[in-house]
Amino acid sequence: MQEPQAATQGTSGARKSTFTLSIDRAILLDIAIAAGAIAFLTYLGPFGTKAQLTLLPRLIYWAFAVGAGYAGAGLHDRFVRPMVIRRLGRIAGAVMKIIPVTLSAMACVIVLEIIFREPIPAWALLSAATRVLVIALAISGVASLGNLRNRATAAPNDAPCPRLSSFREKLPAGLRRAAIHAIAAEDHYIRVFTGAGDALIAGRFADAMDAVRTLKGSRTHRSWWAADEAVEALEKNAGRWQLKLAGGITVPVSRNYRADIRARGWDRRG
Known part of the structure; x- marks a missing residue:
């Protein structure tokens, strides 16, 4: 179907406006949640980081750990989730997201431990992974609730x-x-x-x-x-x-x- 040039240009302008307005809420929400998680973990100092690290190293530690978790989530959303949803459904896609988040954050924590303290002993890896999983679940839960609220408060389709x-x-x-x-x-x-x-x-x-x-x-x-x-x-x-x-x-x-x-x-x- 051929569309008039004027209508096409009008739609193009609307698309540009949509792009400008929507880059927004989802991304800003993720940034806010990540920043809040970093601040909270820096203050709380899990893994003994509060007792053994000063403020700046502790902030760097948790900024990289949280950032790694978000990177794992991004890779999952881009490459894995569509395939999982297609084969197993939306719920499976959402549940399985915690796996790359935990793995990427855990890999980062191992590197950070080597840099800031000392290597994690092999016998303590499972315990460390469990704690990383708990933190990842908490942050993912807050992010999911935030996204649901964001969608629920959007202007109605009418x-x-x-x-x-x-x-x-x-x-x-x-x-x-x-x-x-x-x-x-x-x-x-x-x-x-x-x-x-x-x-x-x-x-x-x-x-x-x-x-x-x-x-x-x-x-x-x-x-x-x-x-x-x-x-x-x-x-x-x-x-x-x-x-x-x-x-x-x-x-x-x-x-x-x-x-x-x-x-x-x-x-x-x-």
Whole structure:
């Protein structure tokens, strides 16, 4: 489907605005939680670090340990989680995240012990790993609660807008009040996916994008749009990236829109 140049430019401007606004909450939340964890652990001084290290070495110790845990989480989210979700489901993807977090943090702690104190004896590795696991679980729990709260307090998928109201009126009566999860162009028609089902209506994709511009969401492809609240995970299937939405909807992701999706934090869901 060919879209008018003006509409394409307008959508491009909206995407840039979305990118600027969404780099935001998820990343800032992670930074805040990591900084809080580092400050708390520096003050508390687990592993005897408070008794044996002065403030600055202790701060460096826990900054690297927490940073290593976040690095493990990032690698898991980028490369492992989509595969786990696809094969075992979202819960397994979330639970298994603690493994790379603990392993990466533990590897860093071993190096830090060698630098700041002395090597951990082989017989004490299991005990040290257990303590690292407890700390990793605590930080991961706080981060998960923060992300859930962030998603729960996001603006609802129904901001008042005359264009949106007119767009909804084109839907069957049973779908007009349902949350819009995705929109796809199909020749000279538009398929609208909602929380109560989907429907095919007449219209241009560019007009649909104009109607939903007040909703929290993003283009994922030249002919697809997805709502923030419906996204469950970003997956890679047969070499192609796609979003998994509530209700089993699968939305393709093109290279041109991948940066927008990562900026919204959709690649960290699941």
